[in-house]
Amino acid sequence: MNVPTLLQRFPQMGWKDRSAPVRAPGGITGLELPRGAITEVCGPASSGRTSLMLRALAEATSRQEICALADTNDSFDPASAAATGLDLDRLLWVRCGGNLDHALKVVDLLVHAGGFGLLAFDLAGVRQEIARRIPLAAWFRFRRAIEPTPSILLLVEQQPNARTCASLILETGKQQQHWSGHLLHGATASVSARKPVGAIHTRFDTRAVG
Amino acid sequence: MYACIYPLSGRPGWLNDFSPLVEFTAPDTVLLDAHGIGTLFGSPENFAAAIHARAQSEGLAVNVALAGNPDTALAAARGFSGITIVPPGAEARSLAPLPLCHLGAPPEIIGILHRWGLKTFGDLTALPIKGVAERFGLEGVRLWKLARGESRRPLVPPHEAPTFSESLDLDYPLTLLEPLAFLLARLLNELCARLESHGLAANEIRLRLALANGAEHVRTIRLPHPMLNSRTFLKLLQLDLENEPPAAPIVKLTLATTPVDPRVVQNGLFLPAVPQPEKLELTLARIAQLVGRENVGAAELIDTHRPGAFRMKHFGLWPDRPAAHTGQPHLALRVYRPPLQARVRSRDGQPVQIEAPGIQGRIVSLAGPWRTSGDWWRSDAWSHDEWDLALAGGTLYRLSRDRSTGAWFITGNYD
Incomplete structure (x- = not known):
């Protein structure tokens, strides 16, 4: 049953078309993140997920937005973030010490507090079998809370967890590492959209710190 | 009418028995508003006598003067002993014999007046006001009117700082x-x-x-x-x-x-919204209750060579500075807190294989060792050799060896 038919049959339900979300630059060329929606960045370790998250946070703080990071496994490195250009004064960092329940409650509080330009939820260090246990209701709750706001909720993880609740699912592929003799110069990561399929396909270079 | 008590030091509480409006003009001078005293004390003489008697009962020898304006009462109390009543309309005549030192004028003006041969209030008021104004300006006019008992001003009650x-x-x-x-x-x-x-x-x-x-x-x-x-x-x-x-x-x-003072903020039309301070404070308090106060805030890098050194500070005070320029993305490090203890197989002093909880593999690329040490004068001194390495699966790690104990650790993962 399509939307016009539903509208005709159930006018009291208040069906309305959802307008296209406003998008904000995501920190790398060709990537824009939808506001008022959930974006998932997934991929294996060393695929550039965290670099992409830091880049998006740096981009948001450069727009003078206030950001927050719910760091489930306490793995955020302020030095890497500062080197990427992230304004640490504008980033609320919550270290959850490996407690996923606490991390979910923190995200819930942050989403409902409002006023944050970008909320990052780092689940990359959480084992997939544990991340899968997050109830779908939690993702629906986050999506519902963030919908009327201009905030971006960015999840960083190994595999997509929010799935239907996410408006954009990005997948980072295996990085191409740049070694020069016995020196690590950096890496090139590829980013492609898994949802909507093929909407984004881009690459970005990262430089080794120091 | 106004009453002046001189000399009276301190702020005795009994003054409020005579008037609710009291001005502590100087450390030794007090002015009272004496309007409406008739029903309580009868005549002004009775009022002045009551004040004088009360001061005497406290062991104080004071002058009390009553006049139609505060400054006349003040000059009379300072200039005449005992009780003085200046009748309305007779201020200039009453104050005329007072020496100029009771005028409260700046010393340079008093000096000039003395050089002119003027000694009393009456001498000053005998001068034409236009001439005084030409010589001394507004201050001269004020003093001339004061000497004639024509100044008009309200009493200034003491302002008590409110307690919160x-x-x-x-x-x-x-x-x-x-x-x-x-x-x-x-x-x-x-x-x-x-x-x-x-x-x-x-x-x-x-x-x-x-x-x-x-x-x-x-x-x-x-x-x-x-x-x-x-x-x-x-x-x-x-x-x-x-x-x-x-x-x-x-x-x-x-x-x-x-x-x-309350916070006054004028937000720009095109600036992004920020969290409301009240809501943010509550959110931070609730999060602190969950994860601990020390785990919430903004990170601040410490000016040291110690790897990964930072401290947490209270979040909520972001500077209103222009947008920073963001450069090229850097390879982000995901830090293991605490570092993972590793078993490492080495060949010619270089690691070739590592094994740690959840991590195992043959090293295919390696950069290092980079030696870092510092704070040797402190108990938490550090001395490490560090390597960047890639395992066969393509995962990048930072490996560290404590030079004092020889123990190996995986300190982070490049992502």
């Missing part, structure tokens, strides 16, 4: 936080109403709880921005007390705030 503190003695000791919240809400409402009536806000709340065991439980909540919302203050205090409850029943509570 509330205290409550309890009839019985409180053991639960919920009833305490009701009492706190009452005190906070009163405090916030008082702050609001003075056009102020608070950036600090201090709660002092006297406990049944004689100890005191003191909590201080500092706010990054001045606020004036009793509900926010109450919630912050509740969360704080839930985190750090008092050790014994409460018998008395005292609540005080530090008054400051």
Whole structure:
């Protein structure tokens, strides 16, 4: 049953078309993140997920937005973030010490507090079998809370967890590492959209710190 | 009418028995508003005599003067002994014999007047006012009118600084936080109403709880921005007390705030929205309750060569600086806190294979060792050799060897 038919049959339900979300630059060329929606960045370790998250946070703080990071496994490195250009004064960092329940409650509080330009939820260090246990209701709750706001909720993880609740699912592929003799110069990561399929396909270079 | 008492030091409480409006003009001079004294004291003479008698009963020898304006009463009290009544309309004549030193003029003007041969108020008032104005300007006119007893001004009562503190003695000791919240809400409402009536806000709340065991439980909540919302203050205090409850029943509570000017913000039309300060403080307090106060805030890099050194600071004070330029993305490091202890197989001093919880593999690329050490004069000195390495699967790690113990650690993963 399509939307016009539903509208005709159930006018009291208040069906309305959802307008296209406003998008904000995501920190790398060709990537824009939808506001008022959930974006998932997934991929294996060393695929550039965290670099992409830091880049998006740096981009948001450069727009003078206030950001927050719910760091489930306490793995955020302020030095890497500062080197990427992230304004640490504008980033609320919550270290959850490996407690996923606490991390979910923190995200819930942050989403409902409002006023944050970008909320990052780092689940990359959480084992997939544990991340899968997050109830779908939690993702629906986050999506519902963030919908009327201009905030971006960015999840960083190994595999997509929010799935239907996410408006954009990005997948980072295996990085191409740049070694020069016995020196690590950096890496090139590829980013492609898994949802909507093929909407984004881009690459970005990262430089080794120091 | 106005009464002046001279000399009278301090601020004796009995002055309010004579008048509700008192001005402490100088450390040794007091002016009283004597309007409407007729029904209480009868004539002005009776009023002056009553004041004089009261001062004498306190062991004070004072002059009391009554006049139609404060400055005339003041000059008369300073210039004439005992009780002086200056009748209305006779001010100039009454003050005429007083020496110029009682005029309260600047020394340079008094010096000039003396050089002119003027000694008394009467000498000064004998001069034409136009000439005085030409020579001394407005100040000269003011002094001329003062000498004639024509100055008019209201009394300035002492301004007592308002106190923003509330205290409550309890009839019985409180053991639960919920009833305490009701009492706190009452005190906070009163405090916030008082702050609001003075056009102020608070950036600090201090709660002092006297406990049944004689100890005191003191909590201080500092706010990054001045606020004036009793509900926010109450919630912050509740969360704080839930985190750090008092050790014994409460018998008395005292609540005080530090008054400051309210925050005035003019946001730009095109600036992005930021969290509301009240809501942000509550959110931070709730998060701190979950994960601990030390795990919430903004990271601040420490100026040291120690790898990964940072400290946490309170979040909420971001500078209003222009947008920073973001450069090229850097390879982000995901730090393992604490570092993972590893078993490493080496060949010619270089690691070739590593094994740690959840990590195992042959090293295919390696950079290092990079030697880092410092703070050798302190107990937490460090001395490490570090490698960047890639395993066969393509995962990048940072490996570290403690040079003092020889132990291997995986400190992070490049992502």
